[in-house]
Amino acid sequence: MKILMVGLGGSGQRLLRIFSEKVPDKQFYAYRVKRRLFAINPNFSVNQSENIEQKYRITVLNDLDQALAVCPDVTVVTNPTSHHLETAIKAASTGSDLFIEKPISHTLDGLEKLAQIVKKKQLIVFTGYQMRFHPAIQKIQALVSSGKLGQIMFAKLYAGSFLPAWHPYESYKDLYAARQNLGGGVLLTESHEFDYAYWLFGVPKRIYATGGNLGPEPLEVEDTASVVLEYYAKTTDRAFHVHLELCMMQTVPSRGCEIQGTKGSVIWRQEDNCLKIWDQESKQTSVQQFDAFERIEMYRSEIDHFLSCVKTRKSPLINLQDATNSLKMVLAAKNSMKTHQAVMLK
Template structure:
């Protein structure tokens, strides 16, 4: 019995829908395919909602959830912790201040080897390997899609194209490689992501009217490249990955305490999912 195991081994108490009414906030950190089911239960109980990304593995019942949230005035956040990464916060301010003029293109890449990603866990049994649990590199890497739309201030997508497949010999049911292209009114953008790279890679290039930004999220650096040459304009010598999560948590709790809706609520996350699922 899983409930007995969670109680005895991990000392995690079990709750049902009725006991949720005792709580002010619920954190949804279950497999992707269970997010909406569990979020609906918590919302009906009147709890503010912190939901691990992605919001869901499909678009079903999101509108139903939004109605409950609106009626009960619930604060909610879809957890995309990279928005709290110091490099990316610097880049967002840099772009918003028009320091490279008009942005022409944004290109994200993220790749890693799935069997190495979660230490001590059999990747073939993890949610990422199965369609039924909302796995696959596209949803697993929704961070890069969220960042793309966020950096471009969620301007409407005019056209998109996804090319994806399972091309490796990994023992998974889901796609392991994807290239997605987007046309906005102002820019062309792309996201490349995969489960295949033996050495993790995570970077972004932003092409602007007055120069390019090169962001390396593993080295925590930002370079400005223009006709004068290449200049390091941001570097973080030491970074604890937990800082992103702590910053995100503090932000959410502050929003709850001040009764202020978050900048990545369910309506915002729904737009990202719609662009992905309507491919």
């Protein structure tokens, strides 16, 4: 299998390592801009003694067109968000299946063109929302979709991290997440909560968001966002709200959710590796621990899934339409934050 890596920063090198483990007969190619030769460890520290290109025998090409001329079977898109769509369209035009880091883009412009190419060439397109492969999120999705929680009354989804600590080997202000022109900001960068809210509840009717550069450091993008997604229950047409709290200048990282239904509730905290499920009828709480689960397993699982889809040609769990719907939610939140008005989606 010919695998083209477009971008080999921290995220790209993590995927490179896993693809190398999972694909026995492979040849790696890469198109890189910064072309740092050192290896980035799983904890994002630097190994200066290891040359990443030599270790994985990567053939590096000087420009994207030259790289795509090798006709890769799979193109892994991990360059800055604002370049995702241009790269994906060019790669799809050559007939390459696509693994695209989240979010799929920072704009809807060009997505229809990509969709047309993908449909014509019958390509596999997967977007890397790895939180869907966390066993706690999968359990929550099963509970919600089965109706075991009853009618949803409200939900809270939150994620907080500290941007200056993401990449110790470079200034955080140079990161795509901190730069408007590269598709940065917490809404796009931490869009996992939008995606699994969409997985759990679908596309909301309307979105309202507040926030901005509220952290201690001046940034040209929003680092904090509070978002309300308004849904209507299918059977009763009763409204319920899903609250998203996102921050990338939070010194103590956290991630989790709480969902309250008429028949039960769930509370999940990633830092505790613990899922608590309350059953209203029995008045009992069950606790599931995920102590043996490591975060890297989400990435391994998503790549297993992607490679299976490439082989079987089945539509992936997060296909192009799903990634588009999640992006529409994010962009509606950005628009709401700018206009101070709720944005209708349905």
